[in-house]
Amino acid sequence: MNSKELFEQAKKYIPGGVNSPLRAFKPYPFFVKKGIGSHLIDVDGNNYIDYCLAYGPLILGHSNEKVIEDLNKRVELGTIYGAPTENEIILAKEVINRIPSAEMVRFVNSGSEATMSAIRLARSFTKRDKIVKFDGAYHGSHDYCLVKKGFGATSLPDCEGIPIETTKNTLIVPFNDEESLIELIEKDGENIACIIMEVIMGNIGFIPPKKGYLEFLRKITNENGIVLIFDEVITGFRLSKGGAQEYYGVKPDMTTLGKIVGGGLPMGAFCGRKEIMEKVAPIGNVYQAGTFNGNPISSQAGISTLQQLDNAFYKRLAKKGNLLRDGFRDIKEDFDLPIYIAGDQSMFQIYFNENEVYNTNDAKKSDSSRFLLYFKKLLKKNIFIPPSQFECNFLSSAHTQEDLDKTLIAVEQSLKKVF
Numbered sequence: 467m468n469s470k471e472l473f474e475q476a477k478k479y480i481p482g483g484v485n486s487p488l489r490a491f492k493p494y495p496f497f498v499k500k501g502i503g504s505h506l507i508d509v510d511g512n513n514y515i516d517y518c519l520a521y522g523p524l525i526l527g528h529s530n531e532k533v534i535e536d537l538n539k540r541v542e543l544g545t546i547y548g549a550p551t552e553n554e555i556i557l558a559k560e561v562i563n564r565i566p567s568a569e570m571v572r573f574v575n576s577g578s579e580a581t582m583s584a585i586r587l588a589r590s591f592t593k594r595d596k597i598v599k600f601d602g603a604y605h606g607s608h609d610y611c612l613v614k615k616g617f618g619a620t621s622l623p624d625c626e627g628i629p630i631e632t633t634k635n636t637l638i639v640p641f642n643d644e645e646s647l648i649e650l651i652e653k654d655g656e657n658i659a660c661i662i663m664e665v666i667m668g669n670i671g672f673i674p675p676k677k678g679y680l681e682f683l684r685k686i687t688n689e690n691g692i693v694l695i696f697d698e699v700i701t702g703f704r705l706s707k708g709g710a711q712e713y714y715g716v717k718p719d720m721t722t723l724g725k726i727v728g729g730g731l732p733m734g735a736f737c738g739r740k741e742i743m744e745k746v747a748p749i750g751n752v753y754q755a756g757t758f759n760g761n762p763i764s765s766q767a768g769i770s771t772l773q774q775l776d777n778a779f780y781k782r783l784a785k786k787g788n789l790l791r792d793g794f795r796d797i798k799e800d801f802d803l804p805i806y807i808a809g810d811q812s813m814f815q816i817y818f819n820e821n822e823v824y825n826t827n828d829a830k831k832s833d834s835s836r837f838l839l840y841f842k843k844l845l846k847k848n849i850f851i852p853p854s855q856f857e858c859n860f861l862s863s864a865h866t867q868e869d870l871d872k873t874l875i876a877v878e879q880s881l882k883k884v885f
């Protein structure tokens with residue numbers, strides 16, 4: 467069956483034909499046959515250069531030889547036991563040795579579970595109920611964070627089925643705006659358990675913190691007894707060996723991880739200061755449990771991936787990122803296009819916006835319908851990027867110079883067609 471036929475079938479059994487909403491782009495998504503290196507091959511025989519990389523986990527590209535070899539060996543020993551394995555300790559050490567603020571870690575199964583558990587823990591640690599998140603940040607699909615701005619200080623559920631009693635405890639402030647947060651903390655600081663943030667907002671494209679903003683957040687949270695949580699589900703092991711906190715030199719109290727930590731298999735983690743982490747069951751009273759937590763297969767994929775990531779690796783990857791971004795800037799200038807090139811290291815996005823993007827309000831002014839046209843043009847040229855203006859694109863070590871050269875040609879031709 468081809469992708470079109472498979473999608474018709476899928477729609478009969480799976481809501482919308484997909485198991486995660488973003489995968490359902492129009493007229494129908496391609497169905498994947500296999501992934502090799504920087505390429506995805508679909509059931510229709512198309513071979514795409516992939517900058518989605520499963521939305522971030524595949525920093526080594528698809529089917530990395532060492533990861534697959536180790537997984538094959540590991541799977542022969544069984545898949546899950548309901549009892550601990552040494553792999554969990556090896557992966558815990560890899561995480562703690564890399565992430566500057568991590569003293570202890572608990573492995574879960576997704577980024578959503580990680581942020582949900584970290585928030586619960588921060589609430590228990592501070593004995594406070596309210597949490598702060600930034601407008602446009604995404605921390606997974608649970609009720610605490612699927613929240614949007616209402617009128618005034620009120621937050622509203624961002625999807626049906628979430629009680630307003632839950633969302634009223636989630637306060638929303640604009641990113642990169644010191645004044646709004648100072649005002650909020652002056653009013654309600656003694657009730658705020660934590661601030662959870664994407665250090666780089668990767669779910670609204672790519673928005674880095676302004677210079678000094680993270681230091682400001684560290685100071686104001688310290689002064690007010692608020693737990694600072696860096697949600698590094700995207701940036702952890704992506705921006706540098708020790709994530710965004712190492713890259714920017716600011717340590718949070720807690721960190722959430724996902725994507726790369728599981729080396730392409732389902733995995734999440736939350737980690738942080740020992741005195742906070744020791745509140746987690748069974749030694750503390752904050753319940754957190756999972757049948758598949760720390761399972762030996764995901765742990766193996768995580769170990770086999772992280773052990774390939776040293777400082778030299780990140781330097782090589784950043785070079786590819788710079789090459790692409792420089793190329794995009796040349797195209798923008800040569801053809802005087804109203805676009806804004808964002809990104810750092812191996813992350814990037816082209817905003818269809820002539821102005822710089824510092825927060826969600828700026829990002830939302832982008833021409834997302836024109837972006838979708840661009841996405842389609844690129845897909846026709848066998849380049850796959852996430853089908854949304856508000857996602858981030860990723861590079862892997864598997865991307866070759868030939869891939870980058872082909873991409874720049876395709877991007878130039880596609881941009882010229884849509885403007």
Ligand SMILES: Cc1ncc(COP(=O)(O)O)c(C=O)c1O
Pocket residue numbers: 521575576577578579581604605606607664668669697698699700724725734
């Ligand atoms: C910053 C951030 N936090 C949390 C999540 C949720 O992770 P998961 O999809 O593994 O539940 C995501 C997912 O994209 C994310 O980007």
